[in-house]
Amino acid sequence: MTTTEAHPSDPARPDDHGAARARLLADPGLGGAARRTALARLTDGWLAGLHRDAGAPAGTALVAVGGYGRGELSPRSDLDVLLLHDGPIDPRLPERIWYPVWDSGAALDHAVRTLDEARAVAADDLKAQLGLLDARHIAGDAALTASLRSTLLADWRAGAAGRLPELQQLCTERAERHGELSFLLEPDLKEARGGLRDVVALKAIAATWLADAPRDGLEAAAARLADVRDALHLTTGRATERLSLQDQDQVAARLGVLDADTLLRQVYEAARTITYASDVTWRAVDRVLAARSNRGRRLSRIAFPFSGTGRGSGAVAKGAVERRPLAEGVVEQDGEAVLAQGARPAQDPVLPLRAAAAAAQAGLTVAYATVRRLAAETRPLPVPWPDEAREQLITLLGAGEACLPVWEALEAEGLITRLLPDWERVRCRPQRNAVHRWTVDRHLIETAVRAAAMTRRVARPDLLLVAALLHDIGKGWPGDHSEAGEVIVRDVAARMGFDKTDTDTLALLVRHHLTLVDTATRRDPDDPATVDAITKVVGTLPHLELLHALTEADATATGPAAWSSWRASLVGNLVARAAARLAGGVSHPPAGDPTAEQERLAVEAARTGGPALSLHAHTETGSTGTTGTEPMGVELTLAIPDRPGLLGTVAGVLALHRLTVRSASLRELDPIDADPVLLLSWTVAAEYGELPEAARLRADLRRALEGSLDVARKLAERDAAAPRRRGIATPPPVVSVAPGASSSATILEVRAHDAPGLLHRIGRALDAAGVRVRTAHVSTLGADAVDAFYVTDAEGLPLAADRAVQVARAVQEALG
Incomplete structure (x- = not known):
């Protein structure tokens, strides 16, 4: 291979390197990592010749750093080169090496330093230190390069406790500037979160020996992004890292990918692998550094958690x-x-x-x-x-x-x-619409996130959350995604175990998740036909509430351009008109006739004047593997003559035994020739561990009802002794009065985040307010409690309007 003259004043003249490089890049049989390696070797030979022809003396070495040091040379990559020396050198020596590179048109990032100078620069500049960690010998004194590598790696490991937080901050700031590669329509393959810079950071963390990244798929993901960058360089002829819309079809064609959407999906999948590996690794780093500085734990126990x-x-x-x-x-x-x-x-x-x-x-x-x-x-x-x-x-x-x-x-x-097998069709699926900021799958989970803040607005938060998760599931299929989604969600809901009524509701929500906003923005809200169209679709007020919340969650999860105060007001006005048309009383499922066991308990309670209890552990076939015989919960039936504080007391005992209430009902029975008794039917499950012994639970219930067990004090003592655990921020509880819902009682509706002792606090608040709970319907849907309490005054009459509001406010304050 012929090289140029070394003197900086000589004009550049053609050499074999440029021609060889062009042939290499044009070779159709060479691509991917093999081409990057071949390009790095070709460049190594060229630079080694320049170093030799420049008359470099002993005690100097030409060193590749950064991406070039890693042997990852893309077609338009910069050449990061360090001229290392251990003593005085001719000041003109660097120019005799650099000028032929500049004359060739290659982008050169160069430096001339001694070992001590390189260490000093690395100590002051984290980015420079990261580049030097990848130092690789090209020409000259190999021992000098080896000394540089070993010294800088030792410095990096010794200073890891201070440098890694700095590197983490650098990664965070870069992500804030460039966004997440997994969701951008025009991503920066290098700088965005999940890009090639993060791969470099992971390698730097591994070099500290404190933590290592999960390796499954990581190398392939990094190689995929590098391949796309190579194709981008060759397509544009520029050293660009941004995969712009106008270049995506050509890049896809160069890589032999079906189309631009498929290309983006592959890029997104690679970025997610890198992002997840980064998240896992940084958590490991945080644990190790915390163990070093705060707890003094042995690093060997947690340094390699993979x-x-x-x-x-x-x-x-x-x-x-x-x-x-x-x-x-x-x-x-x-x-x-x-x-x-x-x-x-x-x-x-x-x-x-x-x-x-x-x-x-x-x-x-x-x-x-x-x-x-x-x-x-x-x-x-x-x-x-x-x-x-x-x-x-x-x-x-x-x-x-x-x-x-x-x-x-x-x-x-x-x-x-x-x-959810249908998830695969929407996973990493791009949305070529400037309004959408997420891929389809991330938009779905973001919609569920926003719906979680709206669960107090609906009577069925479980259906709202599932509909939010699945509302765009049809985008993975041909045709109208709402129509396709309706078909898919019926199948998914059935597999999840929803009954026919709930499945129909989910299908309605998915099919019409765009109906409210489309109607509100395209139809005349004052035209009665507009309201008629909505009421015909939703059918019931609960459906309207669900569709309204889903509409808002969907729009706010799409992006800033999809929702505004103007659109919100249009939709809200339409919903208000439709709600007025659909308004009716609050209904709850009838309790049905009492069973023989319930009647027996009621007679026993009326005869003895004390509690009559029945506990029955039940199983759920198939839920715990192949046997299906593990107890999944307890059905507790309690009959007792009415007394103040009954609901809160029983709920408190269940909380003491770490039983969560999944559903409950309370109603009044009239045994023959006896005073009325209250019948409480509960379905409870253990928070964790085994279910309590029936005899112990029965004994504690009797003690609490007799007054010898102070439930409130016991719960307070347990809460005070328990370590405080961080938790999530949840929507505040909502306690409201259902207007005109019953002629014989006032209905208080409670919607709150489920928590140990929640029903106990509600019962105590109602008792403190001096009202009587005649009937109750309690449901726990996921992490949300949706309860209805039919209350009366001491004379058994519905509460006056202002009194009802006061009681609702008192219960809400007790839960706040």
């Missing part, structure tokens, strides 16, 4: 770390949700959803090793899903913003598409 056993997998040395229960089979450890030591994923198909829901509700994420184990060992859910699985999905979605990192962790290991 081996499949150890931290996060459930295999933890007894007493090594603090573990706090979150749910059955799930505990909190080091700020993450991990599996309890006794958890058996292979025997518990609901465990992934239970772990995810518990983590999100606690404001945590699921540990990497835990998600890996769940993906590897958990068996598919039976069809239809067990009730618990559906409830846990709704609880996960109801966590709002805290759902996002948990969802991403499940998706990274394929658990989402295993639960």
